[in-house]
Amino acid sequence: MVNSVKQIITNTLNNLGLDAEEYKLCLEELEENFNSLISSARITLNNSDENESYPYMLHTIKGDGGSFGLEVTSQKSMELEQSYQNKSTEVLLSDLNELNVIYQNELKEIRNNL
Numbered sequence: 001m002v003n004s005v006k007q008i009i010t011n012t013l014n015n016l017g018l019d020a021e022e023y024k025l026c027l028e029e030l031e032e033n034f035n036s037l038i039s040s041a042r043i044t045l046n047n048s049d050e051n052e053s054y055p056y057m058l059h060t061i062k063g064d065g066g067s068f069g070l071e072v073t074s075q076k077s078m079e080l081e082q083s084y085q086n087k088s089t090e091v092l093l094s095d096l097n098e099l100n101v102i103y104q105n106e107l108k109e110i111r112n113n114l
Helices: 005-016 020-046 048-067 071-083 089-112
Strands: none
Touching: 005 020, 005 089, 020 048, 020 089, 048 071, 048 089, 071 089
């Protein structure tokens, strides 16, 4: 990471005008939304008739991650959003699993530093 976790947290709190407790609540809601989006993305990928919504889900994760200080998650989502075409469903599902691991690790690191 370019910025330390403490600096990312400070920047995020300042940008959003939140205190640490409010930020913790936002992270809880973010986690619920993220888990829902990942679940929906998996369902979408397994239903080949609805794959067109997949990049929008990644775009939402990218934006939410960026807004709440999850820089690595946001960056990875952007990469996946830009490169999803011409990949097999298996590769896309693997990408989602990787994104989930990145997200969980980054969220844990932020929570541990609050």
